[in-house]
Every structure is written in C-alpha cells, then in structure tokens.
Amino acid sequence: MTKKPSGNRANRTSTKPKPAAKPRTPSGRVTPKGTRPAPKGSRAATHSHGAGKRAEASSRYTPPVPTAAKFTPKWVPYAFFGLMALGVIGVFLNYLSVLPGAPSWWWLGGSLACVFGAIMAATQYR
Numbered sequence: 001m002t003k004k005p006s007g008n009r010a011n012r013t014s015t016k017p018k019p020a021a022k023p024r025t026p027s028g029r030v031t032p033k034g035t036r037p038a039p040k041g042s043r044a045a046t047h048s049h050g051a052g053k054r055a056e057a058s059s060r061y062t063p064p065v066p067t068a069a070k071f072t073p074k075w076v077p078y079a080f081f082g083l084m085a086l087g088v089i090g091v092f093l094n095y096l097s098v099l100p101g102a103p104s105w106w107w108l109g110g111s112l113a114c115v116f117g118a119i120m121a122a123t124q125y126r
Contacts, residue, residue, distance in 0.1 A: 072126045079121040087114030 090111030094102050101107070 070126050072124070076121055076124050080118050080125070083114045083118035083121060087111045087116075087118060090114060 088111075090099075090107060093099050094104065094107040094111060097103055099107050
C-alpha cells in the first residue's frame with residue numbers, strides 16, 4: 001500500500017524561495033532633510049513644471065484677419081434653426097408614435113442627423 005499525502009498544509013515543505021526583505025525607509029521623505037524649495041522666479045522653479053512661463057513676443061508681424069473672412073452667409077442661421085427644430089420635433093414625434101411606422105430607429109436616426117447638421121451649421125457662424 002502506498003502512503004497518501006496528508007491534507008494538512010503545515011506538514012508539507014515549501015519549495016518556493018521566500019522573497020528578500022525590502023529595505024525599510026524611516027519616513028516617506030523623498031528629499032534630504034533640511035532642503036528648501038527653489039525661490040519663485042528661479043530657473044529651477046519655472047522650468048520643472050512649466051508653471052509661471054509666459055510666451056515670448058514674436059518678432060514676426062501677424063496681420064489681422066480680413067473682414068471678408070469674418071463674413072457669415074445669410075443661410076447659416078436659417079440652416080441652424082431649421083435643422084435643429086426639425087430634429088427636435090422629429091425626436092419628439094417619434095416617441096409620441098405620431099409618425100408612420102413610429103417608434104422607429106430610422107426616424108430617430110434621421111432626427112439626430114438633423115440635430116448634428118444644425119451643430120455643424122453653428123460652427124460656420126462668425
């Protein structure tokens with residue numbers, strides 16, 4: 001008869017090596033004791049995180065944007081309000097089941113496409 005291994009874990013010998021103990025630091029301090037932060041305005045204070053930096057003035061001339069480029073076509077506000085109204089009313093009527101075949105993902109998708117078109121038209125307004 002062969003001897004079965006016992007179910008008690010205390011009797012088994014472990015073959016895994018134990019991990020080395022981690023060196024313990026006395027406190028959570030990162031910098032040596034007695035050091036002070038860099039004074040404001042010094043290169044070390046502004047360079048480390050970019051705080052307090054200002055963009056330097058460019059030596060190149062940047063002309064103003066011409067007035068013709070700021071012009072908004074007359075159709076942009078009409079397209080915005082028209083598409084937004086059509087989209088909102090379409091979503092509302094879809095959920096009230098007033099539209100033929102409603103509620104349907106096609107009506108909802110078309111209505112949301114109108115709202116998206118309105119948002120795209122709003123980006124053209126100057």
